[in-house]
Amino acid sequence: MKFTIAKLPGDGIGPEVVAQAVKVLEAIGKKYGHEFDFTFGITGAHAIDEVGEPYPESTHQICMDADAVLFGAIGDPKYDNDPKAKVRPEQGLLAMRKKLGLYANIRPINTFPSLIHKSPLRPDLVEGADFVVIRELTGGIYFGEPRGRSENGEKAYDTCVYTKEEVTRITKLGFEYARLRNKRMTVVDKANVLATSRLWRETVQGMVADYPDVEVDYMFVDNAAMQIIQWPKKFDVMLTENMFGDILSDEASVITGSLGLLPSASVGIHTSVFEPIHGSYPQAAGKDIANPIGTVLSAALLLELGLKLPAEAKAVRDAVDASLAADAVTEDIATDKAKAFKTSAVGDWLAEY
Amino acid sequence: MKFTIAKLPGDGIGPEVVAQAVKVLEAIGKKYGHEFDFTFGITGAHAIDEVGEPYPESTHQICMDADAVLFGAIGDPKYDNDPKAKVRPEQGLLAMRKKLGLYANIRPINTFPSLIHKSPLRPDLVEGADFVVIRELTGGIYFGEPRGRSENGEKAYDTCVYTKEEVTRITKLGFEYARLRNKRMTVVDKANVLATSRLWRETVQGMVADYPDVEVDYMFVDNAAMQIIQWPKKFDVMLTENMFGDILSDEASVITGSLGLLPSASVGIHTSVFEPIHGSYPQAAGKDIANPIGTVLSAALLLELGLKLPAEAKAVRDAVDASLAADAVTEDIATDKAKAFKTSAVGDWLAEY
Ligand SMILES: CC(C)[C@H](C(=O)O)[C@@H](O)C(=O)O
Numbered sequence A, B: 001m002k003f004t005i006a007k008l009p010g011d012g013i014g015p016e017v018v019a020q021a022v023k024v025l026e027a028i029g030k031k032y033g034h035e036f037d038f039t040f041g042i043t044g045a046h047a048i049d050e051v052g053e054p055y056p057e058s059t060h061q062i063c064m065d066a067d068a069v070l071f072g073a074i075g076d077p078k079y080d081n082d083p084k085a086k087v088r089p090e091q092g093l094l095a096m097r098k099k100l101g102l103y104a105n106i107r108p109i110n111t112f113p114s115l116i117h118k119s120p121l122r123p124d125l126v127e128g129a130d131f132v133v134i135r136e137l138t139g140g141i142y143f144g145e146p147r148g149r150s151e152n153g154e155k156a157y158d159t160c161v162y163t164k165e166e167v168t169r170i171t172k173l174g175f176e177y178a179r180l181r182n183k184r185m186t187v188v189d190k191a192n193v194l195a196t197s198r199l200w201r202e203t204v205q206g207m208v209a210d211y212p213d214v215e216v217d218y219m220f221v222d223n224a225a226m227q228i229i230q231w232p233k234k235f236d237v238m239l240t241e242n243m244f245g246d247i248l249s250d251e252a253s254v255i256t257g258s259l260g261l262l263p264s265a266s267v268g269i270h271t272s273v274f275e276p277i278h279g280s281y282p283q284a285a286g287k288d289i290a291n292p293i294g295t296v297l298s299a300a301l302l303l304e305l306g307l308k309l310p311a312e313a314k315a316v317r318d319a320v321d322a323s324l325a326a327d328a329v330t331e332d333i334a335t336d337k338a339k340a341f342k343t344s345a346v347g348d349w350l351a352e353y
């Protein structure tokens, strides 16, 4: 089969790690007889420098025309420290989400046996944790109107909005994901305070009868923030709104001790975007030391969810497991630091495998 | 000196634990020559049953007339499972916060050497962590208008609002608290997305020159949710808005392994409220097994912040440390379960000490 994959390396270590995922996808293409056509788009700080916008229309078109998007990371410290910067790289992220209709961010959370000693949690509590945070990504307080300042500047406001349709769409995805896993879904909200949360609960509750095989429970966000640390193994699918998902998915990632290895998928109306969760990590850029596994596992998700090629996805995951077992990894996680691989060497090893 | 302390035991284990704190305060009064006049008010599920409201006007008057309020906990499962309940115990909490103007919730986070093995984190990471979360408590998305549903019910919305005045008031308290500690303050927000967060940053930034001895840094909430787990020892004062504070203060409490022992203060315009953070824990109610230390340490905060009696506060904390050292504690934390103390016996021991 022939597929078009938009390649958006972005800033910092983005280009280096994306290059390794491309190698792996090309190896998969060769082995399974697929043709992957990679189309390149600029994003982030990089794109602001070139055309003044972090997610330019040309890049948007490339994404719209693609079967899936492989994304690196965006963000550059020179914009963080400039309060006068009118355009910021992160706005590119938000624009991309909105324009591609990326309504569901999927973050698998799991531990790796060889990295469990890196977890900040006691190993017995976290080892074997395996759940998925599904975060609504185009609604809520991120995009609700009105937002801004009162005329005299003394008052600021943001609006959190959800429609029943938005909640229904992502809840459906949550139920379907739960069916592929252990058939349990925890809906996280703040229904004791927020009107939007009450709409979420009501909408989910109206759908449970259609998925009798999935067990649903509700949890307040403050409680969820505690239980992720106390009993991470009890979760299966966690479904939540945009802002809570931002906080909880990052919290959940960190307990695994393998933040640099975790992938993500943002499922959209027009296409879907796959990216590592680690960010642009500018200090390491250009040094060929960044860990490419998060991006390679994002490519696996791309094969599985974006192109519906589960066998190919499994082959990529097997390669990653083998590289971890063989200590064919970058210095950040290598057991024997002296024999640590460079970023590009890990990519070669995985592609070869 | 003579002081009036409003006593609001509330639901569940509230009455039992508050009774122990009262014993301790009475012992302090005897030793230091103060007279504490305790005035009783009904709240929570209890108050709904009696007068139909969780924070009735009579209780409000009792609080308004008091030098400080000692509060137990509210919440009852019979309301949690009743979707048709019009009045919920938690609304009493929100009404109390609003009517008493409790704008700052202060949550000291610290570990106890004898309980460090209960922390879900690796001991070396968390041992000695000692910081304070200061949460704005009467603004933001908890109270902002408009909030509710569209006419056809298909859309729900909540509004997050902050005024410069509200931010200034709590930031001042944050700076002053930091001065009493290690002179560092981390302001947590989501300024890359929210207009309200940008007002917070701008307001704080406008005040730093008045507190040149305090070092200020800013952190996005998703990042803070990670760093609390990764490097809890790096924080001193963490200042944040209402919703983020709800999530982060609970997350921070759980890493200590001593959730049942942590106190809180809610500083108000009219008076201040002191309560343990553990909640009503209905399963244990009436069994004389609940751990009273969170409430006793809340009484210490009451002495310190509410009545400006720091020596008396220290005496209470010393008693608690001694009871922990002597294993004169309830079964949840007793080393020798067979010799565990009852709730009331811990209160007697502490008062005696
Ligand atoms: C950069 C920021 C706007 C973004 C978000 O909050 O969504 C980031 O934290 C993320 O989670 O992808």
Ligand SMILES: CC(C)[C@H](C(=O)O)[C@@H](O)C(=O)O
Binding pocket: A192, A193, A222, B090, B093, B094, B246
């Ligand atoms: C019960 C609820 C409304 C309350 C809050 O969110 O403020 C609670 O979680 C708390 O933190 O005291």
